[in-house]
Amino acid sequence: MRYVRFFKGALNYLIIKKQPSFFLSYSLLLILFPIHIFAQSDQNIGNASYYANKFQGKKTASGEKYDQHKYTAAHRTLPFGTKLKVTNLKNGNHVIVTVNDRGPFSKNRLIDVSFIAAKSLDMLRDGVVQVKIEEVESTTQPEEIKKTPEKNLATGFYTQDLESMHRPKGYLLQLGSFSTVENAKERIQQLHSLQIGSPCIEKVIIKKKELYRVLYSGFTTKTAITAEQKKLNKKGISSVILSPK
Numbered sequence: 663m664r665y666v667r668f669f670k671g672a673l674n675y676l677i678i679k680k681q682p683s684f685f686l687s688y689s690l691l692l693i694l695f696p697i698h699i700f701a702q703s704d705q706n707i708g709n710a711s712y713y714a715n716k717f718q719g720k721k722t723a724s725g726e727k728y729d730q731h732k733y734t735a736a737h738r739t740l741p742f743g744t745k746l747k748v749t750n751l752k753n754g755n756h757v758i759v760t761v762n763d764r765g766p767f768s769k770n771r772l773i774d775v776s777f778i779a780a781k782s783l784d785m786l787r788d789g790v791v792q793v794k795i796e797e798v799e800s801t802t803q804p805e806e807i808k809k810t811p812e813k814n815l816a817t818g819f820y821t822q823d824l825e826s827m828h829r830p831k832g833y834l835l836q837l838g839s840f841s842t843v844e845n846a847k848e849r850i851q852q853l854h855s856l857q858i859g860s861p862c863i864e865k866v867i868i869k870k871k872e873l874y875r876v877l878y879s880g881f882t883t884k885t886a887i888t889a890e891q892k893k894l895n896k897k898g899i900s901s902v903i904l905s906p907k
Contacts, residue, residue, distance in 0.1 A: 707793070710791055711766060713728060715730070723764040730777035734779070736766060737772075741761070742761055746773075747797075748794075751792045815865050817865050819862055824843065835878045836876065840876070843865070849876045853899075861878050877904070891903060
């Protein structure tokens, strides 16, 4: 708005002074040029959010199915197939995504990115961050997800960063069992805001099938873990209590 007020004031000044037409045109060009620069810059900076897990497999506006492991995004106006470099202004992390959907539908947000893109931008905890978007050449290939080499993991307990650890002491609360470690890690991210306890992942083999169990520790008594289980049940989250060994 301050640029609009400045423009009106400058225009009135030139007209009152009865400047020649060529001088008036040249002056207006000098006034409008920085306004255009600022307006264009503002359109490239805004808030970004990311897709919730419930959208996995659902059709996007382009007809493609949303895949949380692909670097894609939703933008209100850019053509489908447009490649964008998205930079998290908080930490400098950036990714290249392909526009394949329309949105966001919140006026205060500029772009929605896929789960894996949000993970690379390190915005899962914040949920919404300020980003800068830049269009890149269509020949630029989108970044691909780097899957954890699951076959290299032995059975046992691991931190969220897949560092080996001993079995946590006390009672454990199991909140999911998955066929891939990536899905187990994603589950931990989804439950982060609930502040259940200390998460870890246990790799087990059941009937020759590898499974990754999401476990939470920090419960020294049966009463404490039962109370936590009841709170989760009220939120529609099922869990299994594992006794100390």
